Every structure is written in C-alpha cells, then in structure tokens.
Amino acid sequence: MGYACPVCEDPQADAEHLANHLAFTALLGDDAHEAWLDEHAPDWDQADADALAATVTEIAAETDYPQVFENTVDGHDHDHDHERSGALFDDEGRAVERGRERARDLSGLDDADEDILEEAREMTRRMRGEGESEGGDADADATDSETE
Numbered sequence: 001m002g003y004a005c006p007v008c009e010d011p012q013a014d015a016e017h018l019a020n021h022l023a024f025t026a027l028l029g030d031d032a033h034e035a036w037l038d039e040h041a042p043d044w045d046q047a048d049a050d051a052l053a054a055t056v057t058e059i060a061a062e063t064d065y066p067q068v069f070e071n072t073v074d075g076h077d078h079d080h081d082h083e084r085s086g087a088l089f090d091d092e093g094r095a096v097e098r099g100r101e102r103a104r105d106l107s108g109l110d111d112a113d114e115d116i117l118e119e120a121r122e123m124t125r126r127m128r129g130e131g132e133s134e135g136g137d138a139d140a141d142a143t144d145s146e147t148e
Helices: 015-027 031-039 050-059 092-107 111-128 128-135 138-148
Strands: 002-004
Touching: 015 031, 015 050, 092 128
Parallel strands: none
Antiparallel strands: none
8 A cells, every 4th residue: 555646646555655756846846746745744945854744645545556576576476597788788878978068059159168168178088187197197297287
C-alpha cells in the first residue's frame, strides 16, 4: 500500500515519498502542489520530511502501489550468458561535446567569448591534471600561467 498524491494522484510508495513528492513539486514551481501544502500544511517549508509525512498522510488517500522487483520483470528464470557491452557509456565524451556545441549555438556568444571560455576550460583541465597525459606538466603549466 502507498498513497495517492492529493493534487495529481501520482502513486507514492509511502508517507515519506508522498511528503517529498509534494514538497519537491511545490519547490519546482508547481502552483497546485504549493497551494495544497499552504492550505493543509502551512509550515511545510519549515518542516522536516517526517513531520510533513505525518501531516499529509492524515489527508491523503491510501492506494495500491505497484512494486516491481528485479526478479519479476522478465517472466523467465534462465541465465543470461550474453555480454553486457556497456555501449551506453561509450559515447559519453562525444555526448558532452555535442552538448557544449548545442549550448554554444544557443548562447549567442561571439567568437571572442567562445575563445575565452575555451581557454578557461583548458586551464581547468590543466588544474585538474588532465593535461599530464598529453605530455605536459599540469603543475608547471598552472604555475607558469599564475606568475604571468
């Protein structure tokens, strides 16, 4: 058993999840959730999760909460001997760069601004030691640039 959100009827696993759902949704700008909390739990923004949970569960309707466990989702009980490739993470570096390019396109920055940002990124990489694998000494480079 769980609780249905009294505002949007989203099922929540337990009282703490319901309290967190209401508070986070309100904090993220949902006026209906905030209004409900203001009316039924006026001190919601000062209360901890346990106190808020106790308040909201007095009002919220209990409901069935479907729980899916890892051992019940496949509907079969054979071993999987195929390799899990991790391909999901192979393109992570390229995805980050595509995100930067998209942000650049949307930012409205000119070429000079982009050069400054790229220089800042490079300095950050050197500070973090990422430049060492490229044949440079990150500490020496950081010290040289700091003394200029």
